[in-house]
Amino acid sequence: MTELPADLRLPDVTDPQTVNWAEIPSPAFVLDETRLRRNLALISYVQEKSGAQIIVAFKGFSMWSTFPILREYGISGATASSLNEVILADEEMQGEVHAYAPAYSDEDFPEILRRSxxxxxxxxxxxxxxxxxxxxxRQGGRTIHAGLRVNPEYAEVETDLYNPAGPFSRLGVTRREFPDTLPEGIDGLHFHTLCEKDSDTLERTLEVLEEKFGEFLASDQVAWVNFGGGHLMTREGYDIERLIRVVRAFRERWNVHVILEPGSAFGWQTGWLVSSVLDVVHNVKDAVLLDVSVSAHMPDVLEMPYRPRILGAGDPPDDTHREADAGASGHRYIIGGTTCLAGDVVGEYVFPEPLKVGDRVVFDDMIHYTMVKTTFFNGVKHPDIGILHADGSYERVKVFGYDEFKAKLS
Known part of the structure; x- marks a missing residue:
């Protein structure tokens, strides 16, 4: 974790080498309570020192069984991108509900309005x-804050799939399309151009935002500005003090309330996806079939794409994704899922011992932007959701079965 002031004590976290993975039913997403609390302690510190309001973005982390823990650390609300997420925020988060969607439907909006x-x-x-x-x-007595999403047309996002400020983006209003004055009834602005970035990127983004939309920020009509998500403040090496300094300066400069809504920062490095070996086949190379699916249970591996870490495994010496791990000689396997999709494959890894049916294969950092994107493709067994508590006990929070699969069909 990044260096912090001495008066901020972060809790110790569970060492995965001490976990008896064989005792956890497979497959399962396993959240580690100690790691979540460490993230929350840091997020709470940033909230206190910066004066910003930090809420959780459901699109990245919406494990509602943990919401009581989030409330312990002063997380006062959530941001939702659909009617379903709005209802979840209202009923389970029990705080402020912030709604944003690229487009609202006539059917959904009345309920979104009622709950937000x-x-x-x-x-x-x-x-x-x-x-x-x-x-x-509002005339009926409700306090409803309404904002417009703006597009500063500046982002430092390398992957086009996740770049909301790319050419011809449908997300947000650009300056050239913006009216000369803010529409009556609008009291806030929102932008979202970051994706797992450090605070120096935010600082550069704010310079562009202020250059293009400063005249509106200066208006007494704007009471709040939502900085969106992508602030990966819980990643090791993130410049926390710069974030605090940048946010405080913006608040004071424009006399506005600032809202941050990260998703990844809450779930970052908080848990694992536990899987089991179902079979080992050979076609020039050895391939392992697991009881999980890459496409159904960790789709960003294919969409991003990226190469997840597997506990206890390394990269082959000729791996082109990154430099080979020291001592990565051992037993090489192509790791694949259990669906009939030919490309349901993670990649090739090296294990210190041969893999056999029943062995656990544990994928690291599989909580944020993973559980929220799973599907029931091919009808394969959906992983459980569980919590590894601070006292070492394991709670099986959710077990998925045929009813959930059937409910998605007709």
């Missing part, structure tokens, strides 16, 4: 479409 405290609109047309409903709710 902040609603951000992606376009001027969407605001004008739903403004009468917002104004009616």
């Amino acid at each position: 405290d902040h609603i951000v609109f992606n376009s001027l047309a969407q605001w004008e479409r739903f403004r009468p409903q917002v104004e009616a709710a």
Whole structure:
């Protein structure tokens, strides 16, 4: 973890080498309570020192069985991107509900409005479409904060799939499309251009934002600015003090309330995906079939793409993804999933001992942006959701079965 002031004590975390993985039913997403608490302690520190409000983005982390723990650390709400997430935030997070979606439907919006405290609109047309409903709710005594998402057309995101400020982006209003004055009824602005970035990227982004939208920030009409997500403050080496300094300076410069809504920062390095070997086959090279699916249970491995870490395994000496791990000589296997999709493959890894049926294969850092994106493709068994508690006990929070699979079909 990054260096912090001496008065900030972060809890120790579970050493995965001490976990008896064979005792955990496979397959399972396993969240480590000690790691979650460490992240929350750091996030709480940033919130206190910066004066910003930090809420959890459900699109990255929505494990609602942990929400009581989040509330212990002063996390006061959540941001939702759909009616379903809005309902989850309202019923389970029990705090402020901040809604943003690229487009709201006539069918969903009334319930979104009923349950939300902040609603951000992606376009001027969407605001004008739903403004009468917002104004009616306000006249009825509700305090509804309405914002517009702006697109500063600046981002430092390497992967086009995750770049919201790329050419011809549909996300947010650019300066050239922005009106000369803020629409009546709008009291905040929102931008989201970061993806697992450090605070220096935020600082450069704010310079562009202020250059393009400073005249609106200076308006008494703007009471709050939502910085979106992508602030990976719990990653080792992240410059926490710069983040605090940048946020405080922005708040003081424009006299606004600042909101951060990271998802990855909450679930970063908080757990694993436990799987078991079902078979080992040979076709020039050895290949392992696991009781999980890459495409169904960790889709970012294929979409991003990226190469996940497997506990106890290394890279082959000729691996092109990164330099070979020291001492990575051993037993080489192509690691694949259990669906019939030919590309349901993670890649090739080296294990110190031969793998056999029943052995556990544990993927690291599989909580944020993983559980939220799983599917029931091919009808393969969906991993459990469990919590490894601080006292070492394991709680099987959710077991998926045929009913969940069937419910998605007709």
